[in-house]
Amino acid sequence: MTEKISCTELYQKLFHYYGPQGWWPADSDFQMLISAILVQRTNWKNVALALGNLGKNVTAGELIQMEEAELAEKIRPSGFYRMKAKKIRAWLHWFQKYDFQIKEVQKVDQAVLRKELLAIHGIGEETADAMMLYAFDKPGFIADNYAIRLFHRIGFDIPKTYYAFKAKVEDLFPHDLEMHQEFHALIVEHGKQYCKKTPLCESCPLLSHCWTGNEIR
Ligand code: SF4
Structure with missing residues (x-):
């Protein structure tokens, strides 16, 4: 019984x-955020390869300057790389509103933040909730x-x-x-x-x- x-x-x-x-198995909060998109429809081994290509210390400012095609090539091991490059760029443009400062995003009300994340191209509920939980300090x-x-x-x-x-x-x-x-x-x-x-x-x-x-x- x-x-x-x-x-x-x-x-x-x-x-x-x-x-x-x-968790999350990434070297920094910024890597966590990028990897939340990279891990869509693949496994962590492929994500780690893509993160390795981007470089351990890459910043949001550097990534947003990168041509979409170059970004896609670097993240190719994660699969669906052209789509993911578009998603990462869309997410970076949202993050730029906060001057790429995780601490600024953390100040946003939980429900408002979730709504903002879900409005970004390519960010679904699971990805938004992972970002909220592991980088933006919102329990859920x-x-x-x-x-x-x-x-x-x-x-x-x-x-x-x-x-x-x-x-x-x-x-x-x-x-x-x-x-x-x-x-x-x-x-x-x-x-x-x-x-x-x-x-x-x-x-x-x-x-x-x-x-x-x-x-x-
Ligand atoms: S492996 Fe899953 S289904 Fe089997 S006993 Fe454990 S929790 Fe239940």
């Missing part, structure tokens, strides 16, 4: 098992595919839209920046290690709380 698990208990179990993840839940898969499997009633799922979890979880940063990273880690497309339930640390795992056994 499985026990129903709350969002906070889920976080605690994952944190206890995997330890702190210290990222309702990505890893989260949908895990929450569905443990028996959470998932609303139909991205935003409704995000809002539901946020209502049930502390409004705490570090906890949200860790929660997302832990869910991704768990999705890679155990709760894969074909899950490894036998040795999963959540087995006693997961009806799917117990059905499969």
Whole structure:
């Protein structure tokens, strides 16, 4: 028989098992922001290659001066590179409004900032929420595919839209920046290690709380 698990208990179990993840895996907040676009529809290995081509210390001012074709060539390893170059340039033009100062963006109200990000070409909800959480210090839940898969499997009633799922979890979880940063990273880690497309339930640390795992056994 499985026990129903709350969002906070889920976080605690994952944190206890995997330890702190210290995300996002980038060298600086600016690299984090660029990589949130680069990681769309690819994996981190390809993102790291693209970031390497851009250079560890590249600045927003340098990137906005770069021809779009040159930028696209540098980020080619991340795939969809022409589209991503356009998105990065659109995002940079928005960031320029804040003089490329992350601290200035952090002062913006959370709801207003999310609306601004979503109005930028190529910035969807997942990308906006990742930027908000890991660079702009705004706590929130990222309702990505890893989260949908895990929450569905443990028996959470998932609303139909991205935003409704995000809002539901946020209502049930502390409004705490570090906890949200860790929660997302832990869910991704768990999705890679155990709760894969074909899950490894036998040795999963959540087995006693997961009806799917117990059905499969
Ligand atoms: S028991 Fe299986 S389905 Fe449930 S969380 Fe673990 S890996 Fe995923």
